[in-house]
Amino acid sequence: MDINIIENFIRKQKVAFICSVDEEGFPNVKAMLKPRNIDGMQRFYFSTNTSSMRVKQYRNNPNACIYFYHKGLIKNVGVMLKGKIEVFTNQEAKDMIWLKGDTVFYKGGVTNPDYCVLRFRAESGRYYCDLKTESFSIDQ
């Protein structure tokens, strides 16, 4: 599988599904806005609330996966990336992915303590197209 085709697919999606393992050992999943920033296929940056359940879960257990899915007329495509998520609350990270319109979500702007950054580092992936699946590795 050509990794560039997978990256192009991911960059076109508007929604990312991000998964964690909670305190009781259950998988959790949530739809989020697409990553703010993608650095190659290694690092994916998301904005979120510092007070959110997800942040608590990743601080406790960084194991994660992110998933992109498109249900097409002809074929359905899904890409799952496995890796770890780190939570960043430092101003440099927060500045990096901030967009003007974010004040709608985070009152007071980029210094709002309830705004933070999730950085996902991909380690491996799996590509699904209709009934076929293929695993792939991510260059580190």
Add this chain to the structure above:
Amino acid sequence: MDINIIENFIRKQKVAFICSVDEEGFPNVKAMLKPRNIDGMQRFYFSTNTSSMRVKQYRNNPNACIYFYHKGLIKNVGVMLKGKIEVFTNQEAKDMIWLKGDTVFYKGGVTNPDYCVLRFRAESGRYYCDLKTESFSIDQ
């Protein structure tokens, strides 16, 4: 939150995202066709391949969640249900959710050993609508 509204929402979705925890402790997620059968809000039945990665994972660790998501023009809605998944390979279970068209996926029909049933039992849920979230319990 009215559980009937949540159930109606779930019944309208064409895709379910099902999550597991793999052998290395990482969450995994995959889009699947909507449940074949929903028994109240307690039991959800899916068809899948007995040889699939997911079946292996659920046999090893039944902890699961299923997720339904709709990205609307006005609002985005997500429902996550947490619970356990059991794998059924007995003919009675396989007959129960079989549909005629399934021979496209499972050659030889309903007795194909590579066709099996996943039964998800919901224990609790979480409802997301735009920026608001609410937990709810499921009557057992």
